[in-house]
Amino acid sequence: MNTHIPAALLAALFLAAPAVATSAADGGPAVAQPATPAIPTPAPTTPATTLRLTVTGPAQATTAPSPESTAAPAPAARTVTLHCDPAGGDHPRADAACADLDASQGRVDRESDTACILLYDPVEVRAEGVWRGRPVSFARQYGNTCELNARTGAVFAF
Known part of the structure; x- marks a missing residue:
């Protein structure tokens, strides 16, 4: 059996082993630890936020219906x-909405404690869409635009 260990293997084992530092106070000579290279850690990232927002209404103000049209036109959507982190998309107030x-x-x-007029x-x-990696599915009807703005802030302000 060959008990001869190549010098390269000994050097590799020596470099891989943790160095033990002793000081003169311990009775031994001070041994410097080898420097370990700094491994850059990735910056924490925020999961993406992308929402498709739709507002339908309020109904357009109309005058008295004409004989040809008995129903008011449907409100436009x-x-x-x-997008958030960074704010963007085609939302006109993306920063405030985010x-x-x-x-x-x-x-x-x-x-909200905002008082709105009782006009229906x-x-x-x-x-x-997705807010910071979490799925979002929200739908609701508000009594009027004041109530919508008070309860949702700038999210639907477009």
């Missing part, structure tokens, strides 16, 4: 895309 979502930890609707002019909203 408006849709935008909101800040509102961050403040509410991703909740689209939240409590319904507004329907929908939010679909």
Whole structure:
């Protein structure tokens, strides 16, 4: 049996083993530890936020219906895309909408103590997508635009 260990193997084992430092206070000579290279750690990333937001209503103000048309026209739907981290998309107030979502930890609707007029002019909203990696599916009808703005902040302000 060959008990001869190549010098390269000994050097590799020596470099891989943790160095033990002793000091003169311990009675031995001080041994310097080999420097370990710094491994860069990746910066923490925030999962993406992309929401498709739709507002339908309120109904357009109309005058008395004409004999040809007995029903008021349907309210038009408006849709935008909101990206956060960084804020963007075609939402006109993306920075404020992302800040509102961050403040509410991703909740689209939240409590409000704002007093709104009791005028029924319904507004329907929908939010679909992802907020910081969590799926979002939200739909609700509010009594009027004041109630919508008070409960959702800038999220549906477009």
